[in-house]
Amino acid sequence: xxLLKRNxxxxxxxLKKIMIRIFGLISHGxxxxxxxxxxxxxxxxxxxxxxxxxxxxxxxxxxADVAAMFHVFNAALxxxxxxxxxxxxxxxxxxxxxxxxxxETMKSGxxxxxxxxxxxxxxxxxxxxxxxxVNRQVKNSDISNITKAIEDGWVITFPQGTTTPFxxxxxxxxxxxxxxxxxxxxxxxxGFRRSFDKKGLQIKKRNVLQSMVIKEPLEIxxxxxxxxxxxxxxxxxxxxxxSFLKVLSPDEAKRYLNQEVVLNKQREFWTS
Numbered sequence: 238x239x240l241l242k243r244n245x246x247x248x249x250x251x252l253k254k255i256m257i258r259i260f261g262l263i264s265h266g267x268x269x270x271x272x273x274x275x276x277x278x279x280x281x282x283x284x285x286x287x288x289x290x291x292x293x294x295x296x297x298x299x300x301a302d303v304a305a306m307f308h309v310f311n312a313a314l315x316x317x318x319x320x321x322x323x324x325x326x327x328x329x330x331x332x333x334x335x336x337x338x339x340x341e342t343m344k345s346g347x348x349x350x351x352x353x354x355x356x357x358x359x360x361x362x363x364x365x366x367x368x369x370x371v372n373r374q375v376k377n378s379d380i381s382n383i384t385k386a387i388e389d390g391w392v393i394t395f396p397q398g399t400t401t402p403f404x405x406x407x408x409x410x411x412x413x414x415x416x417x418x419x420x421x422x423x424x425x426x427x428g429f430r431r432s433f434d435k436k437g438l439q440i441k442k443r444n445v446l447q448s449m450v451i452k453e454p455l456e457i458x459x460x461x462x463x464x465x466x467x468x469x470x471x472x473x474x475x476x477x478x479x480s481f482l483k484v485l486s487p488d489e490a491k492r493y494l495n496q497e498v499v500l501n502k503q504r505e506f507w508t509s
Contacts (some may be wrong), residue, residue: 238428241264242295244333244380244389245385245386245389246358246385246386248279249353251331251400252334252354253354253356254330255300255330256351256354257307257327257330257355258288258327258330258334259308260307260351260352260355261311261324261327261330262324262327263307263322263503264301264304264328264445265321265324265327265354267301267304267433268305268308268321268447269321269322270438271432271443271444271446272428272440272443272444272445272446273444273445274305274308274309274444274445274447274448275319275446275447275448275449275452276309276319276320276321276407276448276449276450276451277319277449277450278319278450278451278452279309279312279313279317279318279319279320280313280318280411280450281422281451281452281453281454282309282310282313282314282466283288283313283314283316284422284442284453285391285420285454287333287390288333288388288389288390288391288437289388289417289418289419289420289461290386290390290391290392290419290422291387291389291391291392291394291413291414291417291419291420291421291422291423292306292364292385292391292392292393292394292421292423292424292484293395293410293421293422293423293424293475294306294393294394294395294423294424294425294426294475295395295397295402295424295425295426295428295473295475295476295480296377296395296398296399296400296435297384297400297402297427297429297430297433297437297475298400298429298434298435298437299338299400299435299436299437300337300349300436300437300438301386301428301429301432301433301437302395302429303338303352303393304432304437304446305337305426306336306393306424306449307330307334307356308467309321309329309449309451310322310331310334310391311326311327314326314331315329319388319414331391332390333389333390333391334356334390334392334393335356335357335358335386335389335390335391335393336348336356336357336358336373336392336393336394337358337360337383337386337393337394337395338353338355338358338359339360339361339398348438351456351469354493356469358380358382359382360382360383361379373430376499380412380413380416383413383417383478384413384416384417387417387419388417392418392419392475394410394413396410396431396471396475397477399431400435402477403477403479403481403482404469405439406443406468406471406472406477407465408468409470410471411464411467411468411471414457414463414488415459415462415467418459420454421454422451422452422453422454423451423452423455423471423475424449424450424451424452424475425448425449425450425452425473425475425476426447426448426449426450427447427448428445428446428447428505429447429450431445432447436439447452450483455470455474457470461482479498487508
């Protein structure tokens with residue numbers, strides 16, 4: 238690799254590789270030592286193309302979620318099955334991985350700015366700014382940058398745009414899907430909110446079981462499905478549809494618990 242080779246955003250790939258290695262070494266223990274990350278679906282990652290892939294996920298912290306995905310992606314591409322053991326995989330990371338983040342978050346200090354160089358596509362949120370609700374137009378440059386990132390590689394996005402669970406899906410994600418026609422891969426995470434602070438930089442609690450489930454790509458009719466249909470599909474895929482909050486009657490709860498007994502036998506890898 239040429240030392241001055243750059244990606245479409247002008248970032249020098251050699252520097253990006255060094256940053257990913259450093260952040261990988263620093264963060265690895267957060268998912269292997271202080272807490273335990275259980276993974277499902279690594280084989281799905283190895284079957285994806287080099288570019289034009291959009292990952293959609295629920296969101297629990299600003300940075301720990303993304304850092305864990307960088308670990309899981311690179312470990313899987315190095316041949317590891319549902320494991321991030323032996324951090325040697327980080328020596329040759331996939332460099333065309335990006336994550337969509339709020340511009341104000343990525344400019345809030347030196348560390349976020351370094352994270353930004355490692356792979357963020359910063360956008361201006363249309364609904365929130367400086368802790369206040371706003372209502373502004375989507376910037377064409379933001380759409381262009383996300384499109385550029387998808388065309389170049391893999392992009393991680395959190396379509397709720399917040400770490401608060403069960404918030405509505407932002408329709409902009411569906412518009413991007415219809416426009417760019419990427420392979421859309423859902424990811425469902427859990428445990429990060431309990432183990433880290435909101436930013437995902439400080440360990441809040443140890444010995445928490447964190448989980449990351451990579452699901453099969455969604456089947457989407459890019460031409461005929463409406464924005465609303467795609468939004469609903471995303472809600473179910475990342476398990477953030479309002480129906481997941483349904484209050485159960487005693488009989489429903491009993492049936493649910495019986496189903497969970499069966500499902501827990503299939504989830505033994507979480508605790509094995």
